[in-house]
Amino acid sequence: MPILRTLFAAPLVLTLLAAGSANPPSEPHLAPASSYLPRLVVEGGAPAAALLSHRGAPGGGRTYDSAGTGIGADDHFRAGSVTKTFVAAVVLQLAQEGGLRLEDSVEDHLPGLVRGNGYDGSAVTLRALLTHTSGLPDYAAALSAADPALTGATGPSARPLTALAAVRTAMALAPVAARGSYAYSNTNYVLLGLVVQHVTGHGYAAEIRQRILVPLRLTGTSLPGGRTSLPAPRSRGYHRSPVDGTLLDVTDIDPRAAGAAGEMVSTLTDLDRFYAALLGGRLLPPAQLALLLDTRAADGSYGMGVFPQRLSCGITVWGHNGHITGSYVRTAATRDGRHVLTFRVNTDASPGAALEAGLLEAEFCPPARSGRT
Template identity: 75%
Template sequence: MPISRALPVAPMVLTLLAVGTASLPSEPHPTPASSYLPRLVVEGRAPAAAFLARHHTPGGGQTFGSTGPGIGPGDRFRAGSITKTFVATVVLQLAREGELGLDDSVEEHLPGLVQGHGNDGSAISLRALLTHTSGLYDYMAALPATDPALTGAAGPSAQPVTPAAAVRAAVARPPVAARGSYAYSNTNYALLGLVVQRVTGHPYAAEIRRRVLVPLRLTGTSLPGVRAVLPLPHSRGYHRSPADGTLREVTDVDPRFAGAAGELVSTLADLDAFYAALLGGRLLLPADLATLLDTRASAGVYGMGIYPQKLSCGLTVWGHNGHITGSYVRSAATRDGRHTFTFRVNTDTAPGAALEADLLEAEFCPPARSEGP
């Protein structure tokens, strides 16, 4: 989501850190973003951090940077809420095909599921789910945490649920905002996953594979379902206890609690390739892409599974972040998809918003506007 909650952590020892960047021959100098990697580790309290920047143009190239052990450019990791961009893309494809309408109500597709405690599925459109303007309570906040050591921004990782059960947990609470007001809620995308299955007869994960992963050859990306072990090669993920600063490995996590709101597993390269293809018009027709990027419903904060961030040099980049047990990741791209950038830290303690903004400025703004850390 656009604003992520960071967990308090203890300081860490930095004696073994090293920074490295690797550029293809077509990229004559390392990206300025490489100078921010040590700050990502220190301020994010992470064992390691990495990024991949790509210029998807003739003669363009890519730069990979990492600091700390154990993150390679092709390693799989949990991408959290970046899943939402994939889900929104599929929903807009289905709308173009006439399988559903963005102004259809939730009740039309999932009768009786969103009712009670002030919730009314007949008054909530699919468009409202896509833009987080439904007002629905976030099911992540509704579930009890059975393992407090793993409870973070992504919610209780030791509490797997079915999508319908997640929704029922949310609608047992009153709305958190008036319908039409922006309020980020994972419940919206849990519902969209159910809608995709209802109209296609296939799980949303199967539709993402068929419509996005296979055409784009994103071989490092998957939707694990019940599989807790990451595919190889993968890097490790960690959780740092807010109570005593203890670092605990949480690479193997049951992903069912995240579902259509955040179960995606991917790589730095695949996420760059996905946003390049999406914003470059390879997945949606121009009118549908414009709908995806329309932020008017949320007063400029969020489109449909994607959000903008305006930088000091006047450039607006588009993308999403993912905050899930053991991982924080952020992807951003220019509006035409020709310049993409994804970074990741291997802990669920997110870097501060200011540091993240500085990193994006360093990558996307002219060198004169980008200062070192």
């Protein structure tokens, strides 16, 4: 699993078990994934954690579990960088339709925007943006370093940021990686959002709605723009104060600074449904789906809006995480989309790689069978 730089997680503000199991494992030699939820709460210091998994064809086996209080399967929350998978799917659809080519340069679509301070948009392709191999620095990290006072519930509404301003912020920074090498940067997907607008004449949010949300009936998913509140029912989000350790309610924030890199609002139900449809071939034809999952440009770390994680049992799962003020979410799915898991904690504290990996292993790795060689 690649180390993904967080998007607007604080201090950057741009930051008993309930429910039953529909498909319990027949031989629970591995702890079921739901057994990790109390650990996400206790070890991660989150008020609540929840997961939702689906197995088999659409409408098949479903498991929902939660720990703590405050997250329902259809509660709305901020999904952060999971937005990138939706943007990548739209770009690949446009490529299939002939509206753009992945070898087009940024300069072809956004003349003059990526220029100066050693940057040259004519040398950066859309493929490089999709795979995080552009060499462009991360504007989100820059904002955090420049203004660490933007924390808690006041920062987001105090400093909304346009896409153009985000890119210009990045262009003022020194390169953090050579062009062609993998370096996760939110700037790449903000640029892709602008490219979608240039090609279609509509904002990326409108294209995501028309091409993905409406056809898949993802009624709990939205691109809020400047709307600071979440639709009902909603799950609250919290940030732990670095000063005294108290939990600050940061549910209502202005997500415009995240933009195409991470503004999306969604639900556990919708994210499971989306990744099942995407990997199941309902959104992209085979050639484009193969591109989505091609990690060669990023040396195995990242495809286009998704990344692979190989588990100890040999299974590789695909998906993305989202880390934004008040929320951490992770979706993972098998290559065919027939087994999908989404889990979320309602703080911006990451659960940690080991705990997250253990949860995924419990969900996707088949139980060991006695007497089996």
